[in-house]
Amino acid sequence: METMTTPKTTTKQRLTITFGIIAFILAVPLVAMQFTKEVDWKLFDFIIMGTLLTLTGLAIEVVTRNVKTAAWKIGISVVLLILLLLTWIELAVGIFGTTFAGS
Template identity: 50%
Template sequence: MMITKNKRLLGIILTVVLILMIPLIAMQFTNEVKWSFPDFIVAAVLLFGTGLTCELVIRKVKKTGYRIAACAMVLTTLVLVWLELAVGIFGTPFAGN
């Protein structure tokens, strides 16, 4: 059972790294992608936090339907925060561009 938990944690870490590689590689080929070091840190915290929260839900919530709903809410929150930081859909002081 411990091996499965460690594999999922490793999977979360690898997924975050792979997702962050996308803008890093894109920056090498185009000027359209301009991420700074803090952008990568914020993205890593958001992605890793989302992964760990979904892992917590998977471990603690027993009913499958509730697991799916809780993880969907976590992922929806990630998307809304990401969009706000990127383009400012809500117009908060944290909005990008």
């Protein structure tokens, strides 16, 4: 009987993938700015979004390393992604009206 093994990724590989995804996400508005005036990001916007994405990616990496069960890993990662999206929405349009978004 054959034993099936799943390939394990190293920390370096996971971080490379994480930063690649972050670069791709940040490239979307950068490219869109070349074709439309509706996307108007400044350097500060890229810095803030890059920081948010990096912190979220690293937090998910820490969860992946330290949490044992898959259900908890997924649950905590989903919560982190929801927090990222809520922060992004607040910064973009001030949906909650906090001073954090400049309202």
